[in-house]
Amino acid sequence: MMCVAGNQPTSNFIEEGYSFSARIHEIWKEADGRFPWPKPQPRPLIPNLLTSQPGSTEETIDLSESQARRSAMEREQEEKIMESLKDWESRAADWVGRFIGLEARDKVIKSGPSFEVGLNRGRKSALQLMRPPTRRNKEVPPSPPPLPYWTLSDAVGSRIDALKKIWEQAR
Secondary structure, X not given: OOOOOOOOOHHHHHHHHHHHHHHHHHHHHHHHHHOXXXXXXXXXXXXXXXXXXXXXXXXXXXXXXXXXXXXXXXXXXXHHHHHHHHHHHHHHHHHHHHHOOHHHHHHHHOOOOOHHHHHOOOOOOHHHHOOOOOOOOOOOOOOOOOOOOOOHHHXXXXXXXXXXXXXXXXX
């Protein structure tokens, strides 16, 4: 039995969430198309000093500049869908609260991370995320672990997961 009341059953909200996930993925693909990562160039084991040309015409890509442009483009596009995401979350939570219960409504609303956290994600390098343990002086307290890396897609996915659990329990 599927919970159907009003015009928006839980499964419709789940499908709408998947549409938002697909849109976010398209934003990322578009940014990747406009600001592609440079292809790795194989380096010879023994460099041939005679063939290397000073001031060669090979295009060099500034990775930090490319990353900044990519991030700005992604953020601009993601900001455009933020109001729609918040509206979707609000409608889904209201419907779940009205027809299933307030406890289930809270599960949808409190699904983490928030859309703002996903939008304002921090870019961390692999070295920052996978730091090897270091020896520390006993008087110096250890630094706190790095914050998790959340994306807007994670925020949408957590709400989809909450809605799927509610839908399965209501069947």
